[in-house]
Amino acid sequence: NNGDLYYYAFNSSTKVFDLKFTITNISGITNTKSLRKVKINGNGSRFIISDTNGNVFATVNDNNNGTLKVYDVNLTNYSYSLNSTLSSGNDSALFGNSITIDNCGNRLAVSEPLEHKYYIYDYNSGTNTWGLTSEVRPTQAADPQTGGALSGDGNTIAMGKYSLLIYRVETTGITLIGELDENPYTGAI
Numbered sequence: 001n002n003g004d005l006y007y008y009a010f011n012s013s014t015k016v017f018d019l020k021f022t023i024t025n026i027s028g029i030t031n032t033k034s035l036r037k038v039k040i041n042g043n044g045s046r047f048i049i050s051d052t053n054g055n056v057f058a059t060v061n062d063n064n065n066g067t068l069k070v071y072d073v074n075l076t077n078y079s080y081s082l083n084s085t086l087s088s089g090n091d092s093a094l095f096g097n098s099i100t101i102d103n104c105g106n107r108l109a110v111s112e113p114l115e116h117k118y119y120i121y122d123y124n125s126g127t128n129t130w131g132l133t134s135e136v137r138p139t140q141a142a143d144p145q146t147g148g149a150l151s152g153d154g155n156t157i158a159m160g161k162y163s164l165l166i167y168r169v170e171t172t173g174i175t176l177i178g179e180l181d182e183n184p185y186t187g188a189i
Contacts, residue, residue: 020078041105045073050096066095084130088112102154109150109157120169
């Protein structure tokens, strides 16, 4: 809605979702209304948004196409703060076209489809920073344009378009642990 983000929390007394806060114009590197994706962790204490500056595959240009913003939410008073902003050095690769976060909110997977990559970031609570843990360059069949999903514990990522690739994610790197070809697997994630 016009680049705004609305945060709702379930009220167990009334059994409805209550609006807790709104962030107006949350996205917009230079373009308004360019919010691409929003994902939230398991308990709602961290959410991430991606902004491809209004660009999609048909309109990509070289004006800083991709930023990921990480927000923390205080679940007592529902205040929020910008934790970090992540981006790529590639101006026209649509960084953040697909994003996912684990249940704890300490691991992120971000696609950059025009570079044909996924990036895995881990949060360091001691330094309050995000570090790039790994890069995955899947086969063409697992096109990063279609998306990916982290398991709840953040230790597995699945991605695919014509094949579903399943990787084990560790702090030392990523290992392919399985693949389903297009016969049993017929859809994008």
